[in-house]
Each structure stands twice: as structure tokens, then as C-alpha cells.
Amino acid sequence: MIGRRGLIAGGSAAAVAAAAVGLGGSALAEEDHGSSNQPNPKPPEPFPKPKKHCGLPPVKSAPKPIPGGIDSGDPNVGFIHWWLPGPDGSTTQILEIPGFGLDVDPSTITDFQGVSAFAVVAGTVRGSDGVDYDCEFDVRAMKGNYVGEDGQKRFGAFAFL
């Protein structure tokens, strides 16, 4: 078993020389009123609860992967279109994968414009066998406009797990 630790070598070579570029105008961010200088002092209103909609949404054209990524080093997996945002010198708690820096695209899809979120969370979960398993979860979400495989611009949402 190679495991995700094998990604460390490829990831180290992908460190970013930061040169941040401003947006020059508000992006298409749902419910986002642009940059704010102060955190909102009022208690936040809850986001609407999603309808009890399980599973996958109606089918649309698939997104396309980001062009870059790393060689996983595993023949069953091959090249993976994925980067790992994270402070230089940091590693994830369990798999110990190093962050590639903060100017790193958290999206796994290209030709995308919208809102996104990223985290690597860790802790424990309780198995049905009574065991408290260690858990590490690289979770991301993207929502906005994207150009699908069919070349059409669409609106959709995606999650990386």
C-alpha cells in the first residue's frame, strides 16, 4: 500500500511563488456582498435548510478537471488533478501531506467562476463495530458557472470528498 503519503514527494515540488492578483471587480458570488473590512457583528441568519434531497442532482454536462496536479505514484491511481492549499511547513494531521502554500487553487474543476470552500478536518468517528476510528477528511465545495465537457456554460455545484 502506497497511501497518500506517497503524494508528499510530488507535492513538495509544486510549491507556489506567490504573486497575488486582485479580482478587479466582484465575482459572481451568491449571497456574498464583496469584501468586508469588519466581521458582521449581528448574529448571522441561518442559511436555508436544503430540501431533503438525497444523492445526486439532475444530470448536467460534467465539469473538466484542472489541468495541473501531481503524480500519485500509485499505478492504480496515476496522475491526479488536485492541489492541496495549506501553509508552507504544515502537514495534514494523519496522512501528513504537506500544504502547497496559500496561493493554491482549491478547486478540482477548471473553467469555473463562483464560490468555493476548502478544509482538511480531522478527529474521530464511531464505527458500527464500536471502534472510534481516526478520521481525516479533505472536503471542498464549488458552486457557480462552469464550462462543461459539452462546451456550454452552466451553473452547478460540486463537492470534493
Next chain:
Amino acid sequence: MDLFTPGAGAAGQVHDLTPGVLPNGVFWTSAIPVNSFHVGPNRAQLRLRRLPVCDSFFFGSGEGVSAQVSCNVKWEATTNRQDRGEGSSAAPDTPGAFTGKFSDANCTARVRGRETGFAFKPNDPLDASGFYANFGEQRNGVFL
């Protein structure tokens, strides 16, 4: 979403739940209902219910069983929005080939999953305090 034998670290991986890889290479990414994910000025939330995934048990196993996962992930901003990415000045296949404004964030997650013969549910929320989290707005590819 990875589970490990307690205290064994990476070598103890026993579950590896992901949406798989699309034929075009989109990695571990699934379409989700649009109303599952929301971003506001200071908060973001992702709620998934019974998303179909595959448990390959450990990275690169080449085998797997059907499974489903649910999660409630919450981000709370800890910084103001900051410019990120190199935009079109970066080569398209490099990590900086995007532009955006992101807040660093605290993040907590409650996750659960099930498959034939096994299920798991939350203990205390998972959190990102040991690594990193952010959220914001961005564009890449043809939108640069």
C-alpha cells in the same frame, strides 16, 4: 473521507470513501444539489445527504464497494477576504493558475456513512485546527 485504525496513522487506513474519478480525470468530485452549499460574507456551509460514493478501503486499492456519506460542514471566517492566486500570469497547469478572494476559516464537520456491513457516525465534530481551511470566491480557466 478516510478512516484509520486508532493511533495507526496513514498505514492504518481501513476506509477510503470518495466519489471516484471521472473518465476525463475530474478527481474525487461529485455533482451535488445546488442548495447544498452556501457562502456568505463570514460563513459557509455544506450539507450533503446520502451522497453515493465508493469505499476502496485504502488509497489505490483498485477495488471498492458502494457506500453513501452525509456531512454537515461549517466554515467561520477568521480573517477578512484576501487576494489569492496568480491569475493568467501563471502557467495553466500550476497551482497558482486562479484568482480569488478568500478568508481563512475555522471549520467543523459532522460526518456519517454507511455501506454493506459497516457504518459510522459522528463523535465530536471533526475540525481543521490541525491544518487549514478557507472559503471565498474564485475563477480559473477561461474565466481568467
